[in-house]
Amino acid sequence: SVPLTFFTSIGQASRQGILIKGGNYLEALTHVDAIVFDKTGTLTEGSFVINEIHPINSTEDNLLKTAQIGEFYSTHPIGKAILKAKNEHIEEELLNGYKELSGYGVIAYYDSEEILVGNHKLMTKYNIEAQEIIYPGTVIYVAKNNEYLGYIAISDKIKDETPQTIKELSEKHISTYMLTGDNATIGNAVGEKVGIIKNNIFSGLLPQDKVEKMEEIKHKYKNNVVFVGDGVNDAPVLSLSDIGIAMGGTGSDVAVEAADVVIMKDRLTKILELLKIAKINRKVVI
Ligand code: ADP
Numbered sequence: 001s002v003p004l005t006f007f008t009s010i011g012q013a014s015r016q017g018i019l020i021k022g023g024n025y026l027e028a029l030t031h032v033d034a035i036v037f038d039k040t041g042t043l044t045e046g047s048f049v050i051n052e053i054h055p056i057n058s059t060e061d062n063l064l065k066t067a068q069i070g071e072f073y074s075t076h077p078i079g080k081a082i083l084k085a086k087n088e089h090i091e092e093e094l095l096n097g098y099k100e101l102s103g104y105g106v107i108a109y110y111d112s113e114e115i116l117v118g119n120h121k122l123m124t125k126y127n128i129e130a131q132e133i134i135y136p137g138t139v140i141y142v143a144k145n146n147e148y149l150g151y152i153a154i155s156d157k158i159k160d161e162t163p164q165t166i167k168e169l170s171e172k173h174i175s176t177y178m179l180t181g182d183n184a185t186i187g188n189a190v191g192e193k194v195g196i197i198k199n200n201i202f203s204g205l206l207p208q209d210k211v212e213k214m215e216e217i218k219h220k221y222k223n224n225v226v227f228v229g230d231g232v233n234d235a236p237v238l239s240l241s242d243i244g245i246a247m248g249g250t251g252s253d254v255a256v257e258a259a260d261v262v263i264m265k266d267r268l269t270k271i272l273e274l275l276k277i278a279k280i281n282r283k284v285v286i
């Protein structure tokens with residue numbers, strides 16, 4: 001039978017906005033060797049702002065409109081940022097196809113146009129010649145009917161509490177890692193700012209690469225390895241980890257579904273509270 005204290009601890013956690021989907025996770029959380037974080041929406045706010053709109057074979061308005069058509073059905077933080085920029089007139093009935101390429105971007109069909117919006121890898125994949133831009137943020141490239149139209153530079157903010165949370169985890173001798181689909185320039189820059197060592201940062205990962213990396217990391221440790229993420233593409237890694245934690249506020253339903261623990265207000269410090277509750281729970285049980 002499940003000790004009564006489990007219910008008390010789960011109740012206490014839920015009052016603090018932490019949903020634990022079973023008492024066994026509380027016990028598991030007392031033996032954690034490493035925590036692996038997704039970047040966007042987990043270590044960072046996940047709400048991008050547009051810094052630059054840079055047309056190449058286009059105008060600023062046309063580039064933005066094309067990007068908005070591409071992202072029309074997107075729920076990704078990048079798509080949302082592009083959509084809220086300015087109201088370009090889009091005739092929804094002309095949209096006759098949409099596909100998300102996880103780790104790359106999106107493809108949409110509008111009237112007779114094929115629109116690509118995503119990272120440089122997406123352009124390469126579709127043989128579109130676009131100069132790769134080095135920028136201290138995320139660069140989103142736009143193409144229409146195989147023609148490169150320009151790029152949009154966006155940036156995200158590191159959550160205020162991230163560096164302190166990483167520091168406190170290190171003090172508890174818990175190793176920290178970052179997995180991101182974003183490129184290495186950004187991955188390393190964010191890692192340095194939040195205090196994750198360079199060897200533990202893995203960038204440019206497609207969803208299946210994230211799964212492989214997670215397997216590798218798990219093999220390095222004897223005790224539990226936790227994953228914290230928020231995106232649709234994080235669901236496989238959330239399932240694979242010993243304990244999967246989803247950011248429930250901005251996170252996708254798929255991530256919340258796949259997780260063992262859900263943090264409702266997306267505050268990273270909740271992870272420290274969760275570890276504390278688990279520890280107290282254990283003392284009471286014994
Ligand atoms: P992360 O691992 O940082 O959460 P994702 O795997 O969701 O990132 O995305 C990886 C990269 O793929 C993004 O940095 C971006 O370059 C590109 N990408 C993903 N979704 C979109 C989208 N809707 N629009 C444009 N680019 C996208």
Ligand code: MG
Binds near residue numbers: 038039041230234
């Ligand atoms: Mg993400």
